[in-house]
Amino acid sequence: LMIGREGGNRTYRSIGVPDAHHGLSHHFNDPAKIERLQKIDQHHVEMLGRFLGKLNKTVDGDGTLLDHSMVLYGCSISDSNKHEHFNLPTVLAGHGAGRIQGGRHIRYSKGTPMTNLFLNMLDIVGVKEEKFGDSTGRIEHLTDL
Numbered sequence: 001l002m003i004g005r006e007g008g009n010r011t012y013r014s015i016g017v018p019d020a021h022h023g024l025s026h027h028f029n030d031p032a033k034i035e036r037l038q039k040i041d042q043h044h045v046e047m048l049g050r051f052l053g054k055l056n057k058t059v060d061g062d063g064t065l066l067d068h069s070m071v072l073y074g075c076s077i078s079d080s081n082k083h084e085h086f087n088l089p090t091v092l093a094g095h096g097a098g099r100i101q102g103g104r105h106i107r108y109s110k111g112t113p114m115t116n117l118f119l120n121m122l123d124i125v126g127v128k129e130e131k132f133g134d135s136t137g138r139i140e141h142l143t144d145l
Helices: 023-027 031-057 114-124
Strands: 015-018 071-074 090-093
Touching: 015 031, 015 071, 023 031, 031 071, 031 090, 090 114
Parallel strands: none
Antiparallel strands: 071 090
């Protein structure tokens, strides 16, 4: 499920933002543009919360769909104004059928590629790969229970 394409020019008139999302991401530190961009970000996080809530309320075998899922939410850049690709804001929700311990904030060392997380996620769904994209290894302690 993709909520919005990062290079897209979708507007959000329904929440009072007539500007194109991508254009606002290049805000040049203009407080008015930043405020509208934050409004879009808040809208996206609220949509994520509703989605996760529905997964959590849906019975699936011995748990819920959220218990048996992995939902990755984030972005491929941390500062859209500068096009910075480090310290990516990322949420991994769900328990991966009991393989992921939740309720944690984990900060990894600078330079850790996002594709390291993808290797762990592939492991959880039974796809064993030694490398994925620019990965340098698996994320430690992600699946330690």
